[in-house]
Amino acid sequence: MSKNDNQQGQAITYTAAHWGLYEISQSMTENMTIGPYRHDPNPSDIGRYLNHPQVEALRVQKPAIRKGWLDQQQGKPSAPRGGDEYIEVSWDTALDYAADALRKVKQQHGNQAIFGGSYGWSSAGRFHHSQSQVHRFLNSFGGYVRSKNSYSLGAASALLHWLVMPMKDLMESHTDWKTMEKHCELFLSFGGSKYQNAQVSTGGTAEHRTRGGLNAMHNAGVRFINVSPVSDDIETGGNVEWLPIKPNTDTALMLALAYTLWKHDLHDRDFIERYCVGYSEFERYVTGETDHQPKDAHWAAAITGLPAERIEQLAFELSSHRSMINMAWSLQRADHGEQPCFALITLAAMLGQIGLPGGGFAFCYGAENLLGSPHKHVFGPTLSQGKNAVEHFIPVARIADMLLHPGEHFTYEGKTYQYQDIRLIYWAGGNPFHHHQDLKRLSQAWQRPETIITNEQYWTPAAKMADIVFPATTTIERNDIFYAKREPIIAAMKQAKLPEGQAWDDYAIFAALSERLGIAEQFTEGKTADEWLEHLYSHWRQALKEQEDFELPDFATFWQNNTADMPHSDDPVIMLEAFRRDPDANPLKTPSGKIEIFSQSIADFGLQDCPGYACWIEPHEWLGSPKAEQFPLHLISDQPKNKLHSQLDHSPHSRKDRINGREPIYLNPQDAERRGIMHGDLVQVFNERGRCLASAVPSETVRQGVVRLSTGAWYDPQHWHNDQGEWLEKHGNPNALTADVPTSSFAQGCTAQTCLVEVQAWKGESLAVTAFDLPSLATETDHHQS
Ligand SMILES: Nc1nc2c(c(=O)[nH]1)N[C@H]1C(S)=C(S)[C@@H](COP(=O)(O)OP(=O)(O)OC[C@H]3O[C@@H](n4cnc5c(=O)[nH]c(N)nc54)[C@H](O)[C@@H]3O)O[C@H]1N2
Numbered sequence: 001m002s003k004n005d006n007q008q009g010q011a012i013t014y015t016a017a018h019w020g021l022y023e024i025s026q027s028m029t030e031n032m033t034i035g036p037y038r039h040d041p042n043p044s045d046i047g048r049y050l051n052h053p054q055v056e057a058l059r060v061q062k063p064a065i066r067k068g069w070l071d072q073q074q075g076k077p078s079a080p081r082g083g084d085e086y087i088e089v090s091w092d093t094a095l096d097y098a099a100d101a102l103r104k105v106k107q108q109h110g111n112q113a114i115f116g117g118s119y120g121w122s123s124a125g126r127f128h129h130s131q132s133q134v135h136r137f138l139n140s141f142g143g144y145v146r147s148k149n150s151y152s153l154g155a156a157s158a159l160l161h162w163l164v165m166p167m168k169d170l171m172e173s174h175t176d177w178k179t180m181e182k183h184c185e186l187f188l189s190f191g192g193s194k195y196q197n198a199q200v201s202t203g204g205t206a207e208h209r210t211r212g213g214l215n216a217m218h219n220a221g222v223r224f225i226n227v228s229p230v231s232d233d234i235e236t237g238g239n240v241e242w243l244p245i246k247p248n249t250d251t252a253l254m255l256a257l258a259y260t261l262w263k264h265d266l267h268d269r270d271f272i273e274r275y276c277v278g279y280s281e282f283e284r285y286v287t288g289e290t291d292h293q294p295k296d297a298h299w300a301a302a303i304t305g306l307p308a309e310r311i312e313q314l315a316f317e318l319s320s321h322r323s324m325i326n327m328a329w330s331l332q333r334a335d336h337g338e339q340p341c342f343a344l345i346t347l348a349a350m351l352g353q354i355g356l357p358g359g360g361f362a363f364c365y366g367a368e369n370l371l372g373s374p375h376k377h378v379f380g381p382t383l384s385q386g387k388n389a390v391e392h393f394i395p396v397a398r399i400a401d402m403l404l405h406p407g408e409h410f411t412y413e414g415k416t417y418q419y420q421d422i423r424l425i426y427w428a429g430g431n432p433f434h435h436h437q438d439l440k441r442l443s444q445a446w447q448r449p450e451t452i453i454t455n456e457q458y459w460t461p462a463a464k465m466a467d468i469v470f471p472a473t474t475t476i477e478r479n480d481i482f483y484a485k486r487e488p489i490i491a492a493m494k495q496a497k498l499p500e501g502q503a504w505d506d507y508a509i510f511a512a513l514s515e516r517l518g519i520a521e522q523f524t525e526g527k528t529a530d531e532w533l534e535h536l537y538s539h540w541r542q543a544l545k546e547q548e549d550f551e552l553p554d555f556a557t558f559w560q561n562n563t564a565d566m567p568h569s570d571d572p573v574i575m576l577e578a579f580r581r582d583p584d585a586n587p588l589k590t591p592s593g594k595i596e597i598f599s600q601s602i603a604d605f606g607l608q609d610c611p612g613y614a615c616w617i618e619p620h621e622w623l624g625s626p627k628a629e630q631f632p633l634h635l636i637s638d639q640p641k642n643k644l645h646s647q648l649d650h651s652p653h654s655r656k657d658r659i660n661g662r663e664p665i666y667l668n669p670q671d672a673e674r675r676g677i678m679h680g681d682l683v684q685v686f687n688e689r690g691r692c693l694a695s696a697v698p699s700e701t702v703r704q705g706v707v708r709l710s711t712g713a714w715y716d717p718q719h720w721h722n723d724q725g726e727w728l729e730k731h732g733n734p735n736a737l738t739a740d741v742p743t744s745s746f747a748q749g750c751t752a753q754t755c756l757v758e759v760q761a762w763k764g765e766s767l768a769v770t771a772f773d774l775p776s777l778a779t780e781t782d783h784h785q786s
């Protein structure tokens, strides 16, 4: 038996998903099974359903064109996007239509009328990464309007490079779990540290570490305190103190902790002096010198709903222990989401433990498995996206604004830019009808462009809102390379089954379009997909040899062996350790080279909604605002446990969490009782923006005044268009309710976590969930006959 066989003598190959590395076993007599990588200490089950019949049932089988769009091409009256019929056509027909539409828009309006969308997680694997593929294709075609930053970290990515370091470096340099276990004494978290979220790591993982890391810290005697509107977003195997804060008020709490440190002279003056700039500006604000409002514990208690004594005591506890202050990313997906980031850095700087093992700040253990990895960081193989000849961009969450308001201006990191007039959108590897806020507004914006093209694997809501849908292969239907940051190994991802229906790889789709558009040479460089894999690997291998003095096996050996080891290091990873050791030799990339508690650069932008230091600015809606009289519940829409965003929502693993086919909404038992709502009841969740249905679950895990409805339920509107009747989402998608409002004019990030709603028992007619129905499909000949 070779090392690539399992005990039954079946051949083992590997595949990777963002949920981990998986082993695929296959024999002549048995079907394919997908199981966890045998050395993964805490594998995720999400990826085991990649080939489940319920998943495959929703595959896009053939290229399809929306009937209304075809009618429009022929000058006939036409139906709008959403709920329309699709005509299945040959690859040649679909490619010809798409190439014509691209050519026409370029000729008539220029490349700045094309939006290369594709924000989204697409799939693991270094070559068949659909975002990279579509961007490379559009760059070969003369460029496109792009998007910057992410829904994940809109505020933080724009802000943190001014204060401490780029978000990317920060994520890669988190102190490792072993060091945390050894040195940390108090782990204070804002928004928990969910190992369920750390099932996910960009590109995959061979080693899920977060659950083990938290358990080991607990066993080593670390104390955990969780500041969160929900109690169960950190599980350590032991006791966690819960401070049930009102959502979106963490900045006020952090300011009061800072105030208390100042008042009792507990702040580390030496650290502040040596490693920071701008503390005195902040001190004048926090003490009330600038606005006559000391940010003391009583002030914060009234805002946060936490007792003033506990706040004061917490400041003492932090300063008398080796303390790590952890903050979930969700806190900055909120109105003025820059402020908790600012406050986190400020508070950690005042405590003076940044750069010490087990102390300082973290952002965020639990958000992804990468954070806390002990493995050495070396760069990975990358497909060049080429050069974009169009300079225009949007901050990613401003998509609906751009489509609805072409020509208008927006600001970003202190500069002013203009929204372009978008005529064509090409999307591959993301789901805007999952990720965007206020989906009713997005549906309206989505009617604007002349043509929307997408490559998709499944009939997702985004596919059902596109004009030309190309069927794309899934990871298990193609060869690729698994590499992710700070992982112990890389792996050969081998095709395990034939493509479903007529699906093609994204690369093949773009290669065929390139052929028609006369840009094949730029896009493909004459290589097949497998030739690209070898090319990327060999170049990378060479670069590692030169820059890291590390030698990987040659490609053929790697492919034969299935895996290869990455370089190993026994040195602990301690965030900002080098900076602390010698700040002159290892300055930060900030304007001053130090931690900026006050940023002169940001202050100079003169923005009311994002001044130069951490401050409390009321969100446009929250439990303390007048609007709470009408909509008294704060909606938290967190990451779903058993899938990644909307991916595999149709798998049995995700569907088992549903109650009567709908997403559960958790609410405090007292809030439920007041509304006469019982476990499993069908409820409507609503505000002035929208309405959705969900199944109620009264639970002590959520604070009073808070409801939790996880993201990911495929968008399922009762009517796709406003003129058909009142708008209602039937499946439990929280973005039916969220506001499409930016964090601030500085970062323009998404603010999904700032959202008030009301919940009532649903008395209307019972409405079937249709999210997992295929659209109405006709064949080309049917269409010609009609
Ligand atoms: N209310 C609320 N909204 C949120 C959030 C929140 O906390 N609350 N979180 C936000 C965050 S952090 C994020 S990152 C976004 C995530 O938003 P997205 O990343 O857009 O969501 P996904 O569901 O992962 O979408 C990926 C899509 O790519 C497709 N796909 C996968 N592999 C391939 C491939 O190989 N080829 C092609 N062509 N397609 C492929 C999948 O079928 C799927 O439709 O959502 C954001 N939205």
Ligand SMILES: Nc1nc2c(c(=O)[nH]1)N[C@H]1C(S)=C(S)[C@@H](COP(=O)(O)OP(=O)(O)OC[C@H]3O[C@@H](n4cnc5c(=O)[nH]c(N)nc54)[C@H](O)[C@@H]3O)O[C@H]1N2
Pocket: 151, 152, 153, 190, 191, 192, 194, 196, 197, 198, 199, 200, 227, 228, 229, 230, 233, 245, 246, 247, 248, 249, 250, 328, 329, 330, 331, 334, 364, 366, 367, 368, 636, 637, 638, 639, 640, 641, 642, 643, 644, 645, 753
């Ligand atoms: N299984 C799974 N894992 C995932 C993902 C997924 O879709 N599924 N998505 C991945 C992606 S793209 C990202 S960006 C990360 C996101 O990582 P995060 O943003 O850290 O995760 P969330 O689950 O959105 O939120 C974490 C917790 O923050 C709490 N919270 C919300 N608002 C507030 C607040 O105002 N104050 C406080 N103190 N707490 C608050 C919520 O109760 C929630 O439990 O997760 C990644 N991991």
Ligand SMILES: [Mo]
Pocket: 150, 151, 152, 153
């Ligand atoms: Mo994200």
